[in-house]
Amino acid sequence: MKPDNGGAADHAHDDFLDAGHFTVGGYLAGFAGAAVLTAIPFWIVMTGAIANATVASVVVAVLAVAQILVHTFAFLHVNARAQGGWTLVAYVFTAVLLAITIGGSLWIMYHLNLNMMPGMGLEPADYGM
Amino acid sequence: MSDRTLEAEEQPVFYQTGEEGPAHAGGGTLLGFWIYLMSDALIFASLFATFGVLSSSFAGGPTPRDFVDLNLVALNTAILLVSALTCGLAMIAMHQGRLAALRSWLIVTALLGAAFVAIEMHEFGNMIAEGATPQRSGYLSAFFTLVGTHGLHVTLGVVWIAVMLVQLGQRGLHHDNRRRLLCLSMFWHFLDVIWIGVFTFVYLLGVL
Numbered sequence: 378m379k380p381d382n383g384g385a386a387d388h389a390h391d392d393f394l395d396a397g398h399f400t401v402g403g404y405l406a407g408f409a410g411a412a413v414l415t416a417i418p419f420w421i422v423m424t425g426a427i428a429n430a431t432v433a434s435v436v437v438a439v440l441a442v443a444q445i446l447v448h449t450f451a452f453l454h455v456n457a458r459a460q461g462g463w464t465l466v467a468y469v470f471t472a473v474l475l476a477i478t479i480g481g482s483l484w485i486m487y488h489l490n491l492n493m494m495p496g497m498g499l500e501p502a503d504y505g506m
Numbered sequence: 507m508s509d510r511t512l513e514a515e516e517q518p519v520f521y522q523t524g525e526e527g528p529a530h531a532g533g534g535t536l537l538g539f540w541i542y543l544m545s546d547a548l549i550f551a552s553l554f555a556t557f558g559v560l561s562s563s564f565a566g567g568p569t570p571r572d573f574v575d576l577n578l579v580a581l582n583t584a585i586l587l588v589s590a591l592t593c594g595l596a597m598i599a600m601h602q603g604r605l606a607a608l609r610s611w612l613i614v615t616a617l618l619g620a621a622f623v624a625i626e627m628h629e630f631g632n633m634i635a636e637g638a639t640p641q642r643s644g645y646l647s648a649f650f651t652l653v654g655t656h657g658l659h660v661t662l663g664v665v666w667i668a669v670m671l672v673q674l675g676q677r678g679l680h681h682d683n684r685r686r687l688l689c690l691s692m693f694w695h696f697l698d699v700i701w702i703g704v705f706t707f708v709y710l711l712g713v714l
Contacts (some may be wrong), residue, residue: 399601404594411587415702419580422710430714437714441706445699452590452695460537471544475551482555 399454407451414444539689543696546659550700553652557708563644570712573633579709582625583701586660589618590698597691605679608687609671615694616667619660626657649708656704659697666690 418437420426427433449455449468457465596611630650633639640650670690673683 399594399598401595401598404591404598407594408587408591411590415583415587415705418706418710419576419583422714423576423580433714434711437706437710441702444702448590448695448699448702452594452698453692460540463537464540467541467544471547474548478548478551479555479558483558486559 403451407447410447410451411444414440414447535685536688536692539692543692546696547700550652550655550703553648553655554703554707557648557652560644560648561712565643565645567643567646568633568636568638569645570709573636573638574709574713575629576709576713578625578629579705582622583705585618585622585625586698586701589615589622590695592618593691593694597687600679600684600687603679605674608679609674612667612671612674616664616671619664619667619694623657623661623664626653630654653704653708656697656700659700663690663694663697666693 418440421433421437427436455464455468459465592611592615596608596615599605599607599611638646640647667690670683670687673686677683
């Protein structure tokens with residue numbers, strides 16, 4: 378992760394970004410991939426193609442992650458070379474924080490809800506309401 | 507002898523390679539804007555976490571099955587996805603220096619963004635008319651906050667495109683405007699990524 382590793386070649390473009398990533402073919406390929414990855418989950422949910430709700434949820438969530446990755450590389454042009462690799466570092470770091478924030482919140486609150494279920498001796502009257 | 511050692515130690519060390527003169531000054535802005543987008547993603551992370559925690563707190567009120575029209579959500583998703591493509595085509599036109607094509611694609615992108623917001627407002631209006639207001643339940647509070655924050659971002663993106671169209675009309679495709687347009691395209695594609703999370707976890711999994 379050295380800044381400006383091989384920078385001379387990149388700076389040959391008279392531009393901020395690698396103009397080479399901005400191709401019609403690249404965008405159309407990304408668009409086609411994203412369209413397929415959007416259509417499949419909508420099809421699964423709208424037609425009930427997968428009867429088991431848990432399996433359907435997992436498949437839909439995995440497709441969402443796949444589509445996010447397609448957008449990241451095809452449209453946002455995140456790669457190891459852009460900005461000396463710092464866009465990729467920031468992206469991965471954000472993904473970790475996202476997982477901790479969302480996963481951690483759901484995990485904690487799920488167990489909190491289980492432990493605060495009614496019928497554990499704490500009826501509404503006990504709260505002094 | 508000692509003087510010479512001191513001199514050698516005081517040699518300034520340059521961490522800049524010298525290639526990053528004013529011509530590449532936009533690089534810092536683009537990285538800074540990327541960091542902003544990542545921090546914006548963390549705002550959405552907290553909103554998604556809140557929504558996830560409250561995703562079954564209906565308080566006896568309406569559930570997603572009662573008010574979500576998946577056809578409308580699919581239409582909005584398609585609109586936003588096509589706008590990502592037109593935004594990309596605008597960037598290609600910019601790199602090729604075709605100002606007229608760039609402005610046309612930006613206008614198409616802005617119109618698609620405006621259509622997205624209009625359909626979302628239509629959906630919100632229907633929900634509120636049916637009594638599914640933000641104050642009805644914890645679920646609906648989280649729903650309106652998350653989806654509304656995304657809609658607000660898209661609205662501001664449309665305003666930004668309008669500003670850039672004015673800038674392009676007044677000053678043409680100069681260095682600063684190219685940098686601004688690159689930031690704008692990153693912003694627009696970022697909003698599309700957030701929408702993937704919204705339509706998947708709010709709408710599809712809500713109805714499932």
